[in-house]
Amino acid sequence: MFIDTHCHIDDEKFSDKDAVYTNLVAKNVIYAINMSCNNKSIDDSVYLAEKYERVYFGAGIHPSDIEELNDEIIDKIIGATKHKKCVAIGEIGLDYHFEPFSREKQVDGFIKQLEIASSVSLPVSIHCRDATGDMLNILKDNKSKIKNGAIMHCFSGSVETARELIKMGVYISFGGTLTFKNAKNLKEVAKDIPNDFILTETDSPYLSPEPYRGRINEPQNVSLITEYLAFLRNTDVNNMATTILNNTCRIMPKLK
Numbered sequence: 095m096f097i098d099t100h101c102h103i104d105d106e107k108f109s110d111k112d113a114v115y116t117n118l119v120a121k122n123v124i125y126a127i128n129m130s131c132n133n134k135s136i137d138d139s140v141y142l143a144e145k146y147e148r149v150y151f152g153a154g155i156h157p158s159d160i161e162e163l164n165d166e167i168i169d170k171i172i173g174a175t176k177h178k179k180c181v182a183i184g185e186i187g188l189d190y191h192f193e194p195f196s197r198e199k200q201v202d203g204f205i206k207q208l209e210i211a212s213s214v215s216l217p218v219s220i221h222c223r224d225a226t227g228d229m230l231n232i233l234k235d236n237k238s239k240i241k242n243g244a245i246m247h248c249f250s251g252s253v254e255t256a257r258e259l260i261k262m263g264v265y266i267s268f269g270g271t272l273t274f275k276n277a278k279n280l281k282e283v284a285k286d287i288p289n290d291f292i293l294t295e296t297d298s299p300y301l302s303p304e305p306y307r308g309r310i311n312e313p314q315n316v317s318l319i320t321e322y323l324a325f326l327r328n329t330d331v332n333n334m335a336t337t338i339l340n341n342t343c344r345i346m347p348k349l350k
């Protein structure tokens with residue numbers, strides 16, 4: 095069985111969500127966690143989790159939508175966490191890729207959402223793009239707020255960064271980029287890190303793994319990522335899948 099700890103089934107690129115769900119069930123994906131990015135996608139995530147048995151969700155505001163974060167939305171996120179299928183705060187984090195952005199607002203919004211995670215005892219799913227230095231500093235300064243666990247989603251950093259994160263207890267989640275031919279450093283990370291910190295995801299509809307790179311990604315493709323991880327770590331896919339199941343259930347105890 096396979097687990098997609100971070101996907102966006104609510105994305106409008108998925109015009110036939112029933113088909114996406116049927117495909118993930120057929121591929122033996124047992125959990126697909128729909129991460130919300132903004133106010134609307136929190137509602138959509140709740141809807142999907144109530145409609146589809148294997149879909150769970152995270153509640154949070156993405157750094158690119160951080161302008162939306164106000165007291166009302168904070169209350170809404172806290173309210174959503176009471177849902178039995180809300181297993182994380184996410185996706186949250188820092189994204190310094192697209193100009194213009196406000197670093198100050200992103201940092202402030204990120205820390206506020208780490209506080210929510212701590213207050214409701216949930217782990218966080220973290221997005222980090224072109225912001226590694228700030229990310230590591232914030233996590234170091236806010237260690238107590240990630241005591242319920244943190245996942246670096248679609249990790250793309252170096253072996254050194256991965257080791258620093260693991261020292262803080264942060265899990266490393268691998269997506270389709272792991273399978274890309276030019277992802278040499280990432281493959282080294284996947285070989286280097288201890289079993290207990292590995293998770294899998296698709297970030298679908300984005301970042302399709304090989305051999306589907308460039309096409310619309312789906313949660314069912316997490317099977318390919320798990321197989322590739324097993325290959326890199328010299329183990330068989332069932333072993334790899336069991337490790338990932340154990341890790342996922344440890345960090346997201348609301349999954350059953």
Ligand SMILES: [Zn+2]
Pocket residue numbers: 100101102129185297
């Ligand atoms: Zn995402």
